Amino acid sequence: RRVNLDGSSPQIVLQSTSYIGGDPRGVDLDLARGQIYYSDLKRDAIFRANLDGSNEVPFVTGLDSVFDLQILPQTDEIFWFENTTGIAYRSPLGTAAPVPISTNAGAVGMAIVPEPGTLAFLGLGIVAFGRRRSRPRRP
Numbered sequence: 476r477r478v479n480l481d482g483s484s485p486q487i488v489l490q491s492t493s494y495i496g497g498d499p500r501g502v503d504l505d506l507a508r509g510q511i512y513y514s515d516l517k518r519d520a521i522f523r524a525n526l527d528g529s530n531e532v533p534f535v536t537g538l539d540s541v542f543d544l545q546i547l548p549q550t551d552e553i554f555w556f557e558n559t560t561g562i563a564y565r566s567p568l569g570t571a572a573p574v575p576i577s578t579n580a581g582a583v584g585m586a587i588v589p590e591p592g593t594l595a596f597l598g599l600g601i602v603a604f605g606r607r608r609s610r611p612r613r614p
Contacts, residue, residue: 488528501544501555505568512553512568514541521555535571545587556585 478485488511502513504526512534514521519538524531534553544555546568556563556577563577563585 488526500542503544503546503553505546505548505553507548507551508568510568512544512546514538514544514555516540516542521553535566535573543585545585547587554585554587 476485476487500514500516501521502511504511509526510523511526511528512521512523518533518536520536521534521538521541521544522531523534538555538557539560540558541555542558544553546553551568552565553568554563554565554576561578562575564573565576566573
């Protein structure tokens, strides 16, 4: 769903026709490609669709309790964590190629600070930060 900041004009953006009774949680937008990514607890997956809700497809399946996800447009990557396993992942947008980045990310929320590339996890009143190693610049 979407709504104006003053609460007016509520609209349903995406209503899955393939599965009624889903449990969507984390959501973020890839504005450069005109897509929305969201997790669904009942379908154990992250899905991708156009911003108007059309062309919904699974992005990553076989997940366990993905409560939040974040897109980092500067690197064209999506980040998420599985609450049950505590594993955090990243993957290029557009193609699912998950890479584990942390094995102790037990959290209920996350945020990305683009510079200097910090990922923050929030869980049980504790904030943990992870930082991507900087790569040497090529001449």
